[in-house]
Amino acid sequence: MRDPRSILITGASSGIGAALAKAYAAPGVRLALSGRDPARLGAVGALCRAAGAQVEEAVIDVTDRVAMEAWLTTLDERQPLDLVIANAGISAGTAAGWERPEQARAIFAVNLQGTLNTVLPLLAAMGKRASGQIALMSSLASFRGFPGAPAYCASKAAVRIWGEALRGDLWEAGIGVTVICPGYVVSPMTARNQFYMPLLVETDRAARIIKRGLASGRARIAFPWPIYVGVWLLGLLPPALSDPLLRRLPKKG
Numbered sequence: 344m345r346d347p348r349s350i351l352i353t354g355a356s357s358g359i360g361a362a363l364a365k366a367y368a369a370p371g372v373r374l375a376l377s378g379r380d381p382a383r384l385g386a387v388g389a390l391c392r393a394a395g396a397q398v399e400e401a402v403i404d405v406t407d408r409v410a411m412e413a414w415l416t417t418l419d420e421r422q423p424l425d426l427v428i429a430n431a432g433i434s435a436g437t438a439a440g441w442e443r444p445e446q447a448r449a450i451f452a453v454n455l456q457g458t459l460n461t462v463l464p465l466l467a468a469m470g471k472r473a474s475g476q477i478a479l480m481s482s483l484a485s486f487r488g489f490p491g492a493p494a495y496c497a498s499k500a501a502v503r504i505w506g507e508a509l510r511g512d513l514w515e516a517g518i519g520v521t522v523i524c525p526g527y528v529v530s531p532m533t534a535r536n537q538f539y540m541p542l543l544v545e546t547d548r549a550a551r552i553i554k555r556g557l558a559s560g561r562a563r564i565a566f567p568w569p570i571y572v573g574v575w576l577l578g579l580l581p582p583a584l585s586d587p588l589l590r591r592l593p594k595k596g
């Protein structure tokens with residue numbers, strides 16, 4: 344959608360979500376922003392209002408299916424959403440040892456169930472209007488399971504594959520679906536990484552790349568391209584060749 348006027352972004356209180364909110368903020372634009380931290384979310388909302396946007400903030404955990412459904416349906420009835428960006432996510436890995444069950448389950452709950460909770464309640468209404476665009480935040484980590492972050496890679500792979508299939512399924516209904524696959528982007532999530540992150544992308548630049556890709560209705564927005572090519576090739580290698588390589592990579596904290 345070239346010029347969305349009513350936009351919802353989950354995980355807008357920080358990092359890429361906050362940068363996207365600011366990138367879209369302009370007079371005539373209505374932003375619905377969610378996150379869990381009221382102070383940080385409020386600060387992003389204030390900046391977007393100062394840029395001329397009409398802003399509604401909601402402190403909601405994306406894993407709360409009932410609360411999400413209530414908020415989204417009310418919001419969409421009041422102001423039909425043009426663009427929904429399911430961005431909220433968490434990450435953690437195996438730097439401290441095997442992934443604990445609670446960690447793996449929390450990652451799947453936020454990254455996968457949270458995405459479903461953001462998108463599913465809106466599909467019927469979007470289908471009725473035969474319009475709307477859905478953007479799902481996956482990752483370049485979705486192209487191969489990395490030993491340093493098993494649940495994270497798997498949750499992002501599920502989101503990517505779901506989005507790719509959904510795009511074909513919803514095409515006739517007039518709903519667009521885009522999957523976003525960033526490499527390393529500067530944010531509080533990556534600030535914790537104690538290792539070298541190749542081709543780290545500035546947050547505002549990532550937001551601009553994503554906004555441009557969404558405006559042209561791209562199926563997949565993957566960047567930076569050298570890492571994209573690298574992980575894509577890695578996914579093609581037989582595990583007997585790629586496993587020894589991947590075992591040497593640093594693990595997420």
Ligand SMILES: NC(=O)c1ccc[n+]([C@@H]2O[C@H](COP(=O)([O-])OP(=O)(O)OC[C@H]3O[C@@H](n4cnc5c(N)ncnc54)[C@H](OP(=O)(O)O)[C@@H]3O)[C@@H](O)[C@H]2O)c1
Pocket residue numbers: 353354355356357358359360377378379380381383384403404405406430431432433434453457480481482483524525526527528529530531532533
């Ligand atoms: N940074 C990267 O290199 C990178 C690369 C590829 C993909 N991604 C993906 O991009 C998305 C944004 O990440 P980021 O780097 O911007 O990280 P971030 O700065 O940590 O932001 C994560 C956002 O998600 C929200 N969030 C987390 N758990 C939530 C929950 N249960 N309910 C509601 N909101 C929740 C956070 O809200 P609160 O802080 O208010 O809790 C925050 O606004 C994530 O899906 C991440 O996996 C990031």
